[in-house]
Amino acid sequence: MKSAGKIHLVLCCIAALLLAGLPARAAQPGQGGADRPLEMVKAIYAPYLGKAPMTASWLDQLAPIAAPRLAALLERERSCQAQYLKACKYLFDVIANGEKPDVRGLQLQLAAPSKETMEIAAMFTNNGAPARLVYQFRKMGGKWLLEDIRSMEGETWSLVKLLQ
Secondary structure, three states, rough: OOHHHHHHHHHHHHHHHHHHHHOOOOOOOOOOOOHHHHHHHHHHHHHHHHOOOOOOHHHHHHHHHHHHHHHHHHHHHHHHEEEEHEEEEEOOEOOEEEEOOOOEEEEEEEEOOOOEEEEEEEEEEEOOOOEEEEEEEEEEEOEEEEEEEEEEEOOOEHHHHOOO
């Protein structure tokens, strides 16, 4: 019995050491702790800041947290890209606000919160150019969903309007 207890203790210690060595994963939009707008936006930018692997396009990053209207527009763009093997409506990465993402100095600010709506302002530079994007969320069915992204610096745009 004593040796079985020692083996169990050794196995627990090995498991703890292995788990301690695993890299922390950034919360993915729409999963786990990423259920609040600020956490969602942090998760969206994690790959752009080198805090998580870049495994998805901006379309795939936004789709899991998109409100129905935006989700339909994103899906239409994705289908068009799959058919024609090119961007159909929007030609650059909306999350980075540029063609070649090089996001630096990200600052997030909660703006205009209420029980049903919330805006998160993301300020950063991309390839040296200042950017200020506002992520607009609405609570639907008890879940925060992204309704639109608006560029407020330089060339202004609304993602919903661009994809219509």
